[in-house]
Amino acid sequence: MSGYGGQPPSWEDPYAGQQYGGQHYGGQQYGGQQHGGPGYDPYGYGPGYGYGPPGVPYATRSNGSAIAALVCCCVAVVLCCNVLAIPGIITGAIAVGRASTDPESSRRLTIWSWSILAVSFVIAIILFVVFVLIGAASEPDYDSTGGGI
Structure with a gap:
């Protein structure tokens, strides 16, 4: 899947499971919260928020x-x-x-x-x-x- 907002089919996180700044990084617990990994929402809004699928405008209005x-x-x-x-x-x-x-x-x-x-x-x-x-x-x-x- 090329373009904006997606990852190529064979892409893997090069930092998954590595140490970063003395703490474990790559989808592991860090400070009591989930960080990194698939589905991670850095703003804490939960599912359903953020950008839509690639190629679809964020907010559309019908004219x-x-x-x-x-x-x-x-x-x-x-x-x-x-x-x-x-x-x-x-x-x-x-x-x-x-x-x-x-x-x-x-x-x-x-x-x-x-x-x-x-x-x-x-x-x-x-x-x-x-x-x-x-x-x-x-x-x-x-x-x-x-x-x-």
Whole structure:
């Protein structure tokens, strides 16, 4: 096993069982505590703490919500002609970019992106209703008696 965090398959501790500083070293008792050897935790946190397996980041956060907000805002602009969602695209893109470096800022920007999308849809629905009402009120009133010229 090569790479970070592991030992090669044929590796053995060259200091196991040797004297070090007048005390026995290499997995033996030293000052009432276990020192050295496989599974030794120098900080005393116990199992389950420390670094993960090789190749896996220590702490990962998903940026799926930021990507979904970005895609939904793009769909709203392109398919629904909702130009009010353009700020949602901007905040979603910044959130995706900051997901690995500043997760807290990315989370806040994702919330802003979803909020902008929701507000833009509410404004679009209100404008649609207003235009329908204006269109209905501006139609000429035709006489139903058939009178004419």
